[in-house]
Amino acid sequence: MKKYDVAIIGAGPAGIMASIIASRNGKRVVLIEKNHQVGRKLLSTGNGRCNLTNRNITMDRYHGATPAFIETVISQFDQYATMEFFQNLGLVLKEEDNGRIFPRTNQASSVVEILQQSLSRSNVDVLLESQVTGIERSAAWKISLANGRQVVSDQLIIATGGRAAHQLGSTGDGLYWSKKLGHSLTAIYAALVPIETVEQWPKDIQGVKVDARVWATSNNKKISEGAGDLLFTSYGVSGPAVMAQAGNIAPLLKTSQVVLHIDLFPDMTEGQLDQIVLHILQNSGKTTVKDSLVGLLPNSMITLILKFSGIGELKQAGAIPERKRLDIVRILKDITLTVSKLRPLKEAQVTSGGLNAEEINARSLQSKIVKGLYFAGEIIDVDGDSGGFNLQWAWSSGYVAGMLAK
Ligand SMILES: Cc1cc2nc3c(=O)[nH]c(=O)nc-3n(C[C@H](O)[C@H](O)[C@H](O)COP(=O)(O)OP(=O)(O)OC[C@H]3O[C@@H](n4cnc5c(N)ncnc54)[C@H](O)[C@@H]3O)c2cc1C
Known part of the structure; x- marks a missing residue:
């Protein structure tokens, strides 16, 4: 059985970014997604136009974890790094009112396609229609899939999202596994609803x-x-x-x-x-x-x-x-x-609450409880205002987790 350096569960913006970064750093990466395509929720963002970041990112636009925690993550890959990342992939951007950044095509599908191309160029193994049913830590991570397959990796990044708009995939599985591994959760509410x-x-x-x-x-x-x-x-x-x-x-x-x-x-x-x-x-x-x-x-x-x-x-x-x-x-x-x-959460754009950030190292997004376990995206207790702040959190935290710093 092929053993990967890192397995990433969830091909939303955070998981995709983590996969590309880990792979660029020479890791053998597998990205596991239960939907039949990557970035399913991304396609629905910004009314189908994807407001992918905001020029004016400030900590007061975020809620949940402390501003220091959020800033430590975002400062490692901020809005300017995000814009440069996408421009380097060939995505032309435009700015609208209040600093909101969109693809010039006005289509979220352009963002998803550009990321898909980057994943294949980076040789990330993408497993689609592969629902993770359980994770287990022994000498390595063993990840069980609903189709009976098992994936083995040294390190694991959970990027399964929160519980908002769960019809698009984020049903809260990662929150459940993390709790079983010893992490605590803050109260979960619908935000931007x-x-x-x-x-x-x-x-x-x-x-x-x-x-x-x-x-x-x-x-x-x-x-x-x-x-x-x-x-x-x-x-x-x-x-x-x-x-x-x-x-x-x-x-x-x-x-x-x-x-x-x-x-x-x-x-x-x-x-x-x-x-x-x-x-x-x-x-x-x-x-x-x-x-x-x-x-x-x-x-x-x-x-x-x-x-x-x-x-x-x-x-x-x-x-x-x-x-x-x-x-x-x-x-x-x-x-x-x-x-x-x-x-209901089904109609929310984002989840308020999630994994307690005090149990996660802000510099690396590695768990303080389980070694070799990292988190990225909305699963962490961070939610932002409307205007590109949530996707910026996904890109930044995906980048930091993908660096797999100790
Ligand atoms: C309608 C809508 C519009 C939005 N518009 C914007 C916007 O314009 N700008 C903005 O900044 N934010 C927007 N948001 C918020 C933003 O989309 C989210 O904050 C962001 O997608 C979170 O990224 P993520 O990678 O953490 O999680 P998600 O995007 O939720 O991705 C998690 C992935 O994990 C997969 N997964 C979950 N469980 C399993 C499992 N057991 N096995 C395998 N895979 C699994 C899911 O299928 C999913 O693909 C919007 C949200 C919604 C719902």
Whole structure:
């Protein structure tokens, strides 16, 4: 039986990067993946466009392990190293708003194909449709596959991901094996996930997308804040403006009520917005208030806002008293929704929580508990904000684990 220097379980971004780096350093590498292709989840990233890193990587965009742990890993292979790595493979990149980096093709499949080509050039043995069912450590690592085969290696890198979007492969197997080997886990939640609300009215305007500022409060204290697209859905709210706050909200839901506040006009003060509404109403005379507001809000939202302000839709615009106009303005600047729960891990982009980083050496990502065992990617208790931060963690940690430093 062929014995490898290193076996890597999981061909997501972290496992692929670890394989390429280990192989470039002269190791005999096997990469084991249960899906029929490498990088299955990568194909779905960035709405199929793959936001592969961010020019502005800072530690405050990450959660879970300590900033020192995360920085020690990322500084060994940062966003500039990542961009250079892909450019050297022939992938042309482009930068969009807020430093987000994408392939110029706008296709995540370009990233996966480039990595596939690199894996074959590096002579990595890639075993597809090969689900690992168990790992065992004696003189070497023995890795059992569902198809009855066994793989033997001196060192092992587990890069099986967290538990988010498990329909794409990451079912948490690596977390289970690591626990059996003595590692502890931090609490696991869905992060970057849509939010369900107690109120049912988002269903009435489902599909409406707005550019908003959204902040969450618990016991009247602000716990998080976000901005950008907000999508109303049949169950509540989705989109970058709220999904990024799920990680902060999740731990509080058991003990307190969390309220989302939505500012539909974040680029204006209440006074500026009032001037606009006043102008519209004054110039609309006998037009119904509903018709007068069509240039301000999507149609279905007008009905809702008028209902919340207690104003009949058919009332003449010019007859709205100041008190009622100010009600409209206040609601547009702060509509509230009560969080009932987060959508399931299946719909999350990333897992908050994972392997306790205190039991992993930050310089090498080798286990402090089991020699010859390394970790990379989302399996570790590190999650980042939306914007390329999670893939940067996968590339950086894959690189560090792939170096197989002692
Ligand atoms: C819809 C969506 C969009 C996203 N968009 C972005 C984005 O644009 N930018 C960004 O930075 N992040 C994004 N993310 C997050 C990012 O994709 C993940 O953080 C990243 O893929 C984690 O990499 P990983 O290699 O650790 O794990 P994964 O990508 O989850 O890969 C783990 C691999 O291990 C395999 N595996 C698991 N168990 C076994 C087993 N028993 N045997 C064999 N193989 C196994 C799985 O099949 C899988 O291929 C997105 C996530 C989702 C779900």
